Amino acid sequence: MIDFTYCAPTRYRFGHGAENHAGDELSALGCKKVLLVYGHSSAERSGLIDRVEASLKAASIQWHILKGIDPNPTDGPVREGIEICRREGIDGLLAVGGGSVIDTAKAIAAGVPYQGDFWDFWAGKAVINAALPVGVVLTIPAAGSEGSGNSVITNTATNAKISLRTDFWLRPKFALLDPELTFSLPPFQTACGIADMMAHIYERYFSPTTQVEVTDRVAEGVLRAIVEEGPKVMADPTDYQARANIMWAGTLAHNGVCGCGRAEDWTSHAMEHEVSALYGVAHGAGLAVVMPAWMTFMAHHAPAKGAQMARRVFGVDIAGDDTAVALEGIARLRAFLKSLGLPLTFAELGIANPDIPAMVEALHRNKGEEIGGYYRLRAPQTEEIYRLCL
Amino acid sequence: MIDFTYCAPTRYRFGHGAENHAGDELSALGCKKVLLVYGHSSAERSGLIDRVEASLKAASIQWHILKGIDPNPTDGPVREGIEICRREGIDGLLAVGGGSVIDTAKAIAAGVPYQGDFWDFWAGKAVINAALPVGVVLTIPAAGSEGSGNSVITNTATNAKISLRTDFWLRPKFALLDPELTFSLPPFQTACGIADMMAHIYERYFSPTTQVEVTDRVAEGVLRAIVEEGPKVMADPTDYQARANIMWAGTLAHNGVCGCGRAEDWTSHAMEHEVSALYGVAHGAGLAVVMPAWMTFMAHHAPAKGAQMARRVFGVDIAGDDTAVALEGIARLRAFLKSLGLPLTFAELGIANPDIPAMVEALHRNKGEEIGGYYRLRAPQTEEIYRLCL
Numbered sequence: 001m002i003d004f005t006y007c008a009p010t011r012y013r014f015g016h017g018a019e020n021h022a023g024d025e026l027s028a029l030g031c032k033k034v035l036l037v038y039g040h041s042s043a044e045r046s047g048l049i050d051r052v053e054a055s056l057k058a059a060s061i062q063w064h065i066l067k068g069i070d071p072n073p074t075d076g077p078v079r080e081g082i083e084i085c086r087r088e089g090i091d092g093l094l095a096v097g098g099g100s101v102i103d104t105a106k107a108i109a110a111g112v113p114y115q116g117d118f119w120d121f122w123a124g125k126a127v128i129n130a131a132l133p134v135g136v137v138l139t140i141p142a143a144g145s146e147g148s149g150n151s152v153i154t155n156t157a158t159n160a161k162i163s164l165r166t167d168f169w170l171r172p173k174f175a176l177l178d179p180e181l182t183f184s185l186p187p188f189q190t191a192c193g194i195a196d197m198m199a200h201i202y203e204r205y206f207s208p209t210t211q212v213e214v215t216d217r218v219a220e221g222v223l224r225a226i227v228e229e230g231p232k233v234m235a236d237p238t239d240y241q242a243r244a245n246i247m248w249a250g251t252l253a254h255n256g257v258c259g260c261g262r263a264e265d266w267t268s269h270a271m272e273h274e275v276s277a278l279y280g281v282a283h284g285a286g287l288a289v290v291m292p293a294w295m296t297f298m299a300h301h302a303p304a305k306g307a308q309m310a311r312r313v314f315g316v317d318i319a320g321d322d323t324a325v326a327l328e329g330i331a332r333l334r335a336f337l338k339s340l341g342l343p344l345t346f347a348e349l350g351i352a353n354p355d356i357p358a359m360v361e362a363l364h365r366n367k368g369e370e371i372g373g374y375y376r377l378r379a380p381q382t383e384e385i386y387r388l389c390l
Numbered sequence: 391m392i393d394f395t396y397c398a399p400t401r402y403r404f405g406h407g408a409e410n411h412a413g414d415e416l417s418a419l420g421c422k423k424v425l426l427v428y429g430h431s432s433a434e435r436s437g438l439i440d441r442v443e444a445s446l447k448a449a450s451i452q453w454h455i456l457k458g459i460d461p462n463p464t465d466g467p468v469r470e471g472i473e474i475c476r477r478e479g480i481d482g483l484l485a486v487g488g489g490s491v492i493d494t495a496k497a498i499a500a501g502v503p504y505q506g507d508f509w510d511f512w513a514g515k516a517v518i519n520a521a522l523p524v525g526v527v528l529t530i531p532a533a534g535s536e537g538s539g540n541s542v543i544t545n546t547a548t549n550a551k552i553s554l555r556t557d558f559w560l561r562p563k564f565a566l567l568d569p570e571l572t573f574s575l576p577p578f579q580t581a582c583g584i585a586d587m588m589a590h591i592y593e594r595y596f597s598p599t600t601q602v603e604v605t606d607r608v609a610e611g612v613l614r615a616i617v618e619e620g621p622k623v624m625a626d627p628t629d630y631q632a633r634a635n636i637m638w639a640g641t642l643a644h645n646g647v648c649g650c651g652r653a654e655d656w657t658s659h660a661m662e663h664e665v666s667a668l669y670g671v672a673h674g675a676g677l678a679v680v681m682p683a684w685m686t687f688m689a690h691h692a693p694a695k696g697a698q699m700a701r702r703v704f705g706v707d708i709a710g711d712d713t714a715v716a717l718e719g720i721a722r723l724r725a726f727l728k729s730l731g732l733p734l735t736f737a738e739l740g741i742a743n744p745d746i747p748a749m750v751e752a753l754h755r756n757k758g759e760e761i762g763g764y765y766r767l768r769a770p771q772t773e774e775i776y777r778l779c780l
Contacts, residue, residue: 001634003405008398014651015393211631213618214638217611225604241601244391248604248651257647261404261638 001212001261007167008255010147011174014248018176019137022052022094023059025174029133031092033062035085037105038096039069043139046184052096052137064088066108072161072276072283073100073107074154078118081108085132093134095172099143102136103151106170109134110151122153122162128169136175141182141247142193142284144200144254146175160366161273177251179243187234191340192284194230194246197253198223199268199287206298206305206374209262219258220312222249227313227336234340265373268294270366271382274359279351288342289349292334293388299326302375306330346389356386391602391651397557398645400537401564404638408566409527412442412484413449415564419523421482423452425475427495428486429459433529436574442486442527454478456498462551462666462673463490463497464544468508471498475522483524485562489533492526493541496560499524500541512543512552518559526565531572531637532583532674534590534644536565550756551663567641569633577624581730582674584620584636587643588613589658589677596688596695596764599652609648610702612639617703617726624730655763658684660756661772664749669741678732679739682724683778689716692765696720736779746776 013021026034036052043049056063066081084090085108095105109132111118120126136146145151149171154161164170185193205219226249232242252258271294272286299306300323307322310329318328334344343349360383363371370376377385403411416424426442433439446453456471474480475498485495499522501508510516526536535541539561544551554560575583595609616639622632642648661684662676689696690713697712700719708718724734733739750773753761760766767775 001405001631001638003408005401005403007401009401011395011397011399013395015391018393211635213635214612214615214642217615218608218642219611221607221609221611222604225607228603241391244651245601245603248391252604252608252647257642261634 001215002209002263004261005167006256006260008147008171008257010172010255012147012177012251013174014177014244016178016180018178019048019052019181020055021176022135022137023055023057023061025135025176026056026061026092026094027059029092029135029173031061031133033064033088033090034092034094035066035081035090035105035108036063036094036096037066037069037081037101037108039067039101042184043096048096048137048139048181052094056094063094064090069097069101069104071100072154073104073152074156075119076156077104078107078111078153081105082111082118085112090132092132094137095134096137096139098138098140099145099152102134102143102145102172103153105134106131106145106151106172107153108132110169119155122155122164128166131169133173136172137181138175138177138247139181140185140189140193141250142196144197144250146172146177147251147255150254159277161277175251177247179240179247182243182247183238185237187237187341188282188285190233190237191342192282193250194226194340195284195288195291195337195342197250198226199291200253201258202291202295203266203269204259204262204264205309206265207262208374212262215258215260215262216308220309222252222258223309223313225249230336230340263373267372267374267377270371271359271363271385274363275349275351277362278355278359279349281349281351285343285349288337289344289346289389290385292330292337292344293385295330295333296327296388297381297385298375299323299330305374354386354390356383359386391605392599392653394651395557396646396650398537398561398647400562400645402537402567402641403564404567404634406568406570408568409438409442409571410445411566412525412527413445413447413451415525415566416446416451416482416484417449419482419525419563421451421523423454423478423480424482424484425456425471425480425495425498426453426484426486427456427459427471427491427498429457429491432574433486438486438527438529438571442484446484453484454480459487459491459494461490462544463494463542464546465509466546467494468497468501468543471495472501472508475502480522482522484527485524486527486529488528488530489535489542492524492533492535492562493543495524496521496535496541496562497543498522500559509545512545512554518556521559523563526562527571528565528567528637529571530575530579530583531640532586534587534640536562536567537641537645540644549667551667565641567637569630569637572633572637573628575627577627577731578672578675580623580627581732582672583640584616584730585674585678585681585727585732587640588616589681590643591648592681592685593656593659594649594652594654595699596655597652598764602652605648605650605652606698610699612642612648613699613703615639620726620730653763657762657764657767660761661749661753661775664753665739665741667752668745668749669739671739671741675733675739678727679734679736679779680775682720682727682734683775685720685723686717686778687771687775688765689713689720695764744776744780746773749776
């Protein structure tokens with residue numbers, strides 16, 4: 001284990017009707033007037049927005065609305081939100097949605113009290129030291145933003161998609177997690193969410209730091225639970241218990257507990273970002289392709305952790321060296337992802353002729369000549385990994 | 391899973407020299423003058439108190455001292471601490487020690503802003519709604535109080551030992567966890583700490599709530615890590631990595647993450663309390679005797695969870711029904727505890743003629759006619775469990 005600081009103060013209210021506590025929770029934070037941020041009309045049609053507004057009203061909280069947040073959220077709505085908050089004297093944010101909505105709300109929250117342009121934080125030109133409180137009603141278990149201090153925003157002017165990580169300021173004050181809100185998620189989106197949360201664990205699990213037994217075992221435990229519960233939510237989208245387990249797994253996957261005491265990797269996310277940037281694929285589906293490809297490269301160059309994962313998560317018990325064991329684990333991971341209906345290759349992802357040189361070039365331009373926490377990679381290696389996606 | 395609220399906002403600084411951040415952390419909380427609470431001279435002799443005081447001085451924080459806190463802390467020092475805090479205008483507490491010291495500091499923190507007597511909270515006559523901030527420098531990984539909202543205090547007038555559990559107010563604001571501070575713990579105290587943290591997990595794990603796969607897997611993961619790392623700290627008390635894993639396991643065992651989404655049990659703790667009350671044994675050693683005895687009773691009456699534990703934590707893979715599997719798991723747990731040098735029977739605990747009727751009587755007088763979350767027990771059953779300790 002290496003030295004670490006860990007603080008995950010988000011207050012989770014989990015279970016039936018959790019969204020009806022939005023008003024109480026904001027009120028307990030001293031909020032009087034909030035910005036309600038959400039995506040498109042599905043949350044209105046389902047009646048969720050009505051219920052959330054009723055809860056605000058019951059707590060005598062006023063609100064303004066910023067809606068229409070798209071996947072891969074951009075700086076435009078962030079600036080619009082900051083302007084509304086300043087103009088209306090807003091003192092808190094309520095994000096109702098998944099990662100894109102939450103990340104947008106977080107960026108607005110940090111931008112409001114800052115004199116300069118909010119992008120300064122994402123560009124590394126300034127450090128957040130104040131933010132409005134953010135609350136969350138989660139509708140998509142995937143990004144883990146409801147419990148993380150991260151926010152991923154794309155700057156449309158430069159096309160830079162940057163993930164900002166903070167220890168404290170971007171963590172939601174509360175997250176309301178009602179598994180029933182996820183019953184209506186389409187199967188593909190459910191599956192993408194599962195791939196995303198698994199990736200959040202793997203990015204922390206594949207670490208150069210050894211002797212992190214407690215954190216390893218916690219990470220493996222959450223992965224095993226996902227492997228157990230994932231097929232159940234695909235088979236019956238209204239299986240409350242399975243939905244509940246997947247929802248909680250998505251939060252633990254990214255609130256930091258699976259990373260305590262070790263360096264992390266994050267190469268698969270970086271490589272997938274370039275696939276998404278060029279071809280606009282769903283993040284989770286892209287990860288289902290890139291992550292096992294990255295692991296396959298590792299099985300040949302640094303197989304120890306993959307072999308441990310294979311043995312402990314997928315119960316691989318075959319003869320052979322760590323490479324063979326790791327490859328068998330990856331085969332089982334791929335079979336699991338495929339069983340959820342996810343693609344395993346660029347072709348299955350709908351990319352007929354992937355421009356691998358362009359992805360490699362953009363990857364290293366954005367992230368540096370050498371990348372990777374678990375194993376250092378340069379262009380020839382990342383190209384090899386992209387080719388393993390074919 | 392059942393509905394739950396979970397908020398564990400303690401800020402953990404973990405690693406080499408963590409104690410030297412006491413001043414910064416208190417300063418960040420706005421503290422100017424604190425009460426430094428600790429036990430006996432070992433923390434002075436080791437130089438720890440000097441280092442902590444140097445850190446306070448560097449942060450321009452003044453302090454008063456309350457020392458001499460004993461195991462099984464009582465109301466006397468709590469009242470003394472409250473008086474010092476009020477008299478001196480103290481605005482925060484720093485506990486340097488294990489569970490007894492931390493629990494005392496928490497009780498003082500809650501008592502200072504309260505008009506009545508602090509015991510009202512422990513007696514269930516009042517609810518805490520304010521407290522001074524508490525910081526911790528942990529020296530004994532065992533009680534888990536550094537990350538919990540609990541505090542166990544004994545009232546000397548009535549001899550009532552009461553564990554108060556709060557969601558928020560009794561949680562430390564920060565905990566500084568330096569594994570090196572645990573190098574000097576005697577083997578028996580190290581082993582008792584391991585039994586205590588395992589019990590904190592088991593008390594949550596043995597639950598009437600089913601379909602809590604994520605929380606089960608996390609709990610099993612921490613248990614497996616303890617089983618892996620425990621023997622290493624016994625073999626080499628200065629093995630930093632093993633000490634670090636045990637320290638972090640002790641925190642996760644009791645900060646609530648192993649309990650999310652389910653009802654809990656806590657019978658073994660209640661039954662051990664009566665053994666300690668009558669015979670003054672170390673809490674962890676008492677648990678090493680009582681907890682497997684309780685599990686043995688369960689193997690015959692409600693074997694499912696014990697069998698799951700046996701398979702997943704101890705890798706039991708024998709033919710037979712759940713009872714047989716659970717019993718084999720208990721045998722392995724006992725072998726593990728024995729390997730740490732812990733007692734497994736009342737006799738090994740040094741109790742030659744245990745007064746079981748007195749323990750049963752006190753248990754049900756304090757806790758009610760019927761007790762237990764996983765399985766309901768009345769006097770005939772708890773007597774049977776105490777007899778399994780012989």
